[in-house]
Amino acid sequence: MDEVTKEKLEAIRRGELSIVENVERALERIEKLNPKINAFIEVNPEARAQAEELERKLKKGERLGKLAGLTIGVKSNINVLGLRATCASKTLENYVATYDAEVIRRVKAADGIIIGMTNMDEFACGSSGETSAFGPTDNPAALGHIPGGSSSGSAAAIAAGMCDLCLGTDTGGSIRNPASHCGIVGLKPTYGLVPRQGLIDLAMSLDQIGPLSPDVYGAALLLEVIAGRNPNECVMLDVRGVELADELNVDIRGMRIGVSPKFEELTELGVMEVIDGAIEKLHDLGAEIVEVDLPHLEKGLPAYYLIMSVEFFSATRKFDGRKYGKRIEEVCGEEVLRRIIRGRYISRKEYRGKYYQRALQVRTLIRRELMSALERVDVIVGPTVPKLPHKLGTKLTPMEMYAYDYLTVPANLAGICGGVVKAGEVNGIPVGLQIQGKMLGEKAVLRVMRAFEASA
Amino acid sequence: MKMMIGFEVHQQLATKRKMYCDCPTDYRDAPPNTNICPICAGLPGAKPLPPNEQAVDAAIEIALMLGCEIVVDRPIYIQRKHYDYPDLPSGYQRTSSPIAVGGELGGVRIREVHLEEDPGQYDPTSGLVDFNRSGVPLVEIVTEPDMRSPEEARRFLRQLVRVLEYSGKVRPEAGGAMRADTNISIEGGARVEVKNINSIKGAYRAIKFEVMRQKAKLDRGETVTRETRAYLESQRITMPMRAKELEEDYRYIPDPDIFPLIIDRARVERIRASMVEPPHLRERRLVEQYGIEPSTASVIVSERELADLFEAIAASVDPKLTASWFRTKLKKVLNYMKLRAAEVRFTPGQMVELLRMVKEGEVTPEQGELVLRELVKKPDGPRLIAQRLGLGRIESAELRAAIEQAIKTNQEAVRDYLAGKREALHFLAGKVMELTRGRADPREIIELLRAELEGGSNDGE
Known part of the structure; x- marks a missing residue:
């Protein structure tokens, strides 16, 4: 899957592929594959008409935006005017968005076509795609296995070629984890780079919207479209915009790439072998491999689950059964309920010091640790998920499920960026290489991702 | 009998826009749920805009008028206070940690000043909710329990309302915008909190009732336990709140969607420089500067515009004469005509001329009052008015x-x-x-x- 997005855009520009045809192909593929993969919850009935409109503009010689006619799948926790923002929950089963999220406005302004709303773990609570009230999603790259989560439908849609690009969200790994399991490209941007206005919260201080794509170019392009400050939002970095897609093909000779022995401790052998091979390749491409120390990395997981649960508890108070039909606690799945109850419990006045404040301290520790490591290197490279995806239907304990997130939550806690490219396979199951960068270090991360992709 | 009384007073700030969105703050005249947007209606995915700077400035000014020290150059967190009520669109209310501390008004210490947002309005009878009010900025003023009688408490509230009105930064009282919670404890009993008070009169009645109730309990040898009660305006009594409301733990967390507020010293000084002189300080100054009676000064500062008018006139004519005219004659005419000082249309110069005519014996004080009445009704030169009325010293x-x-x-x-x-x-x-x-x-x-x-x-x- 090399440069498919770039090639498609060129084909559209040259008139070799009509936008209407592109949309029709996507719709056909969704119709054909979705009953099995279950990547989409809803398809946009306006997609074809929008394609025709763009086609007319193109024929009149008008310049189209950066996403000119590409089909974009949107995770179901992002508001798209007129489509359902279900969060894959019974709570919002019939909730039709009344406004466009800021990222959607930007995608539309760049002439991207929203093809539909993708499946996900309920309220983004899960790492397997199995907690959706609309049923689990299959992994097109390893059928019968979980696609990972929580952006399960977005990753599966890309892996199955159902659309060109997808938006996902990443709170503790929800873009990177399914990108890894599905063998595609995913990127969690720096916290505060992409507007969250219109994103239904899991945990506000950790959530970030980002791209999933078959290639690095597509991820860079979509990020370029959605990134940059939104004056109508509080907690954002003051970054006007970023140019990423045209500066990918710079080799990585002389780049300093950090690896930590901690990764090996936390990761299954088979996965680690693939990752070691990938690191070897980066070395061959001219990067300098430097060992960095991340002594407290694994403490990020419990801290993450406490902070996330408290924020999630707060965020879900509006689903009180008065405005959106159903009270969340009465209709949600057990993982969502578990997080609400945990959040309610540990935010109690008498426990604040014991759990929440403590978790915030650990968060500061992890942030300092990663920041200081990233002062010595350009990026940190390692596995995305410490183990292979389980077979759909296997019953895991909550702790086994949470263990998928060991290596992805630190980037969220620290607010840094992290991208994933396919590193290889174990028994035909994809394994993703995670490249973590500094705050606003997307350019360096994408450069390494592209160099690795190009060498495959 | 020793007692301690304290208040938490909420008042709406007079801003054009809401606290965290750009919706207009008009919630009384607008049809229900028309001045709302995804943010103040709490729709899924909506994020707050940065806090309304006008509201922050207003709260700073009020805090300064109350002699508070502003929390400067340190993060002031906007907290989420969680509770479940139909008028609360997101299930939490945003309230700041203190923006100011340590003030004083009329011998009562001001503990803290906060910024909050109003919830919507819920009508339990019809079950309808109107979110027009949701997100209107509020200032919350918390006192120490320094008042020792219902009368003292009432006096303090009157003074506080006067300060708030003086600031020009709160919505006029007419809307019944003052809301207060009070805590009362008498010697030998625990602290009782009373919520749901909507006026000074209500506060006075609620406290009187509580003092009686608590005293009667203690006299009977019972104990007064710590509890939260609600004041029922219609029956003028307080009632225990339901157990569910008592167990409430608000589970405060800093709102992750809003950067903490940081107020720098330059901002405070800018506001201080143009700040309205608070009435209690102005009263003191008038006594010293013009040599007038404290009781007269108190009448004059009761309305900011009245005091402004007084000072404009006292600059050109005998201040003591001016003060006595304000207290006995002008106030009487205004009261009779049900006018506020802000509605006075004659110029200070016109009243100066009138007072000079009185002083020079051109008209008698009684005639002067007739002229003043006309001046208030239909401003004109006082000599012309006197002529028209056929007044003037007789040969x-x-x-x-x-x-x-x-x-x-x-x-x-x-x-x-x-x-x-x-x-x-x-x-x-x-x-x-x-x-x-x-x-x-x-x-x-x-x-x-x-x-x-x-x-x-x-x-x-």
């Missing part, structure tokens, strides 16, 4: 003629007076007033009458 010959006429036609009264009935003199003076159509100074009439009658009787002997 002494005319006055003497009137006095002679009164004596001549009221011989009975004259006899009464000479027989020692002092009141008869007033009757005669009244007759002179009638004859001169009020143009003569009553004091002068009395003097002349007395001289005439007593002189006349001498003649007769």
